[in-house]
Amino acid sequence: MTNPTPKQRKAVSLISGGLDSMLATQAMLDQGIHVEGINFYTGFCVEGHTHAIRKKDKAKPKRNNALWVAETLGIKLHIIDVIDEYKDVVINPKHGYGSNLNPCLDCKCFMVRKAHEWLQENDFDFIITGEVIGQRPMSQRRDTMPVIQRESGAEDRLLRPLCAKFLPETLPEREGWVDRDRLYDFTGRGRKPQIALAAKMGIDDFAQPAGGCCFLTDAAYSNKLSDLWSARGDREYEIDDIMLLKVGRHLRPRPHFKIIVGREEGENRFLEGYRKQFTHLYTTSHPGPLVLLDGTADADDLQLAAQLAARFSQGKAADSVRVELHEKGAEMRILDVKPLTNDEIPVGWYL
Amino acid sequence: MSHHELDARRMLCPMPVIKTQNQVLKLTAGDTLDVTCTDPGALNDIPAWCRINGHEYIGHREQDDEIIISVRVGDGD
Numbered sequence: 001m002t003n004p005t006p007k008q009r010k011a012v013s014l015i016s017g018g019l020d021s022m023l024a025t026q027a028m029l030d031q032g033i034h035v036e037g038i039n040f041y042t043g044f045c046v047e048g049h050t051h052a053i054r055k056k057d058k059a060k061p062k063r064n065n066a067l068w069v070a071e072t073l074g075i076k077l078h079i080i081d082v083i084d085e086y087k088d089v090v091i092n093p094k095h096g097y098g099s100n101l102n103p104c105l106d107c108k109c110f111m112v113r114k115a116h117e118w119l120q121e122n123d124f125d126f127i128i129t130g131e132v133i134g135q136r137p138m139s140q141r142r143d144t145m146p147v148i149q150r151e152s153g154a155e156d157r158l159l160r161p162l163c164a165k166f167l168p169e170t171l172p173e174r175e176g177w178v179d180r181d182r183l184y185d186f187t188g189r190g191r192k193p194q195i196a197l198a199a200k201m202g203i204d205d206f207a208q209p210a211g212g213c214c215f216l217t218d219a220a221y222s223n224k225l226s227d228l229w230s231a232r233g234d235r236e237y238e239i240d241d242i243m244l245l246k247v248g249r250h251l252r253p254r255p256h257f258k259i260i261v262g263r264e265e266g267e268n269r270f271l272e273g274y275r276k277q278f279t280h281l282y283t284t285s286h287p288g289p290l291v292l293l294d295g296t297a298d299a300d301d302l303q304l305a306a307q308l309a310a311r312f313s314q315g316k317a318a319d320s321v322r323v324e325l326h327e328k329g330a331e332m333r334i335l336d337v338k339p340l341t342n343d344e345i346p347v348g349w350y351l
Numbered sequence: 352m353s354h355h356e357l358d359a360r361r362m363l364c365p366m367p368v369i370k371t372q373n374q375v376l377k378l379t380a381g382d383t384l385d386v387t388c389t390d391p392g393a394l395n396d397i398p399a400w401c402r403i404n405g406h407e408y409i410g411h412r413e414q415d416d417e418i419i420i421s422v423r424v425g426d427g428d
């Protein structure tokens with residue numbers, strides 16, 4: 001009697017688009033594991049967006065790194081929209097925020113939990129991530145590794161090939177699906193071992209994400225999000241809100257309204273898509289940007305918004321600039337205004 | 352075999368890819384799908400997604416500021 005061929009084991013890999021998850025995946029492929037990638041779209045991901053919006057970035061269209069990694073490694077990739085579910089992670093992170101509004105530890109738990117649900121639905125055996133102990137101050141520490149395993153529900157079906165040698169054995173190792181001796185012992189923030197492993201694996205092109213993988217690690221972005229929350233008096237958001245925070249200049253001249261000013265043609269075109277939802281203004285006597293007004297505004301506020309629109313137009317030095325005001329739910333009106341000067345715009349208005 | 356259309360206008364990547372993926376899951380091999388997008392990034396991402404997941408990118412055409420990307424559903428291998 002011959003032994004039945006052992007069942008090919010299947011792993012789902014969290015693909016961020018960076019080098020670490022790429023190496024972790026290749027390490028599993030090298031051990032004969034069938035791997036498919038999973039990538040979660042939270043709405044805050046750096047991928048594409050502003051590049052798609054800003055005209056100057058259009059000349060070199062940006063690839064989606066997660067798709068590119070999957071293609072390079074020859075694996076399938078499932079991209080999952082988690083925009084709605086992710087709100088709770090951003091709004092109520094049990095483990096708090098990092099240096100900005102990045103809830104990294106809760107985010108990791110959430111993503112591994114979603115991957116674990118996917119694993120159960122698709123009859124896969126284990127999950128892999130490119131995590132490295134000590135790599136990130138908040139989510140990738142020795143003491144947070146078991147937290148992610150526990151809170152995600154993945155327990156010992158979660159394998160981190162790049163630092164597995166520092167962690168207790170997981171199910172795939174115990175069962176002999178994966179050879180622990182061929183896993184790694186990377187720690188810390190240094191990138192040398194990863195670069196060396198990439199060279200050994202023949203991977204010579206990869207994305208080098210600076211800082212984190214999403215806008216929530218960005219101080220300017222986080223400031224705009226906290227401003228939005230405090231102005232509205234609650235910590236909710238819609239996808240349009242968080243997209244708009246990525247675009248244009250934001251100024252809050254009064255607590256009850258802010259304006260978003262397109263900085264160039266691509267941004268203006270993007271903002272145009274929001275005209276129906278917002279009171280908006282643009283100059284007609286001089287070329288100028290599209291300005292959206294978010295919040296509530298009385299007659300004085302609208303006058304001020306028009307003067308700001310004039311300030312950001314090519315008529316900023318003129319005595320009078322004509323502005324078309326399209327107030328939500330009202331007839332279009334023409335205002336002739338004097339542009340504000342730089343000195344009349346307090347620095348504190350800029351978000 | 353049937354033909355389908357998907358409106359992914361005003362969506363930024365990767366949303367057009369996600370919408371395409373979710374629609375393709377409901378179709379059968381041989382079906383065709385036209386995805387209308389405004390984000391030019393979709394022109395890289397949808398063909399890449401097709402290559403990875405065993406579907407065929409048939410081609411695209413541009414109309415004003417819109418890009419229509421045609422995909423033929425494969426058997427997923």
Ligand code: SF4
Binds near residue numbers: 102
């Ligand atoms: S940087 Fe953003 S996506 Fe990455 S773990 Fe932190 S919160 Fe999550």
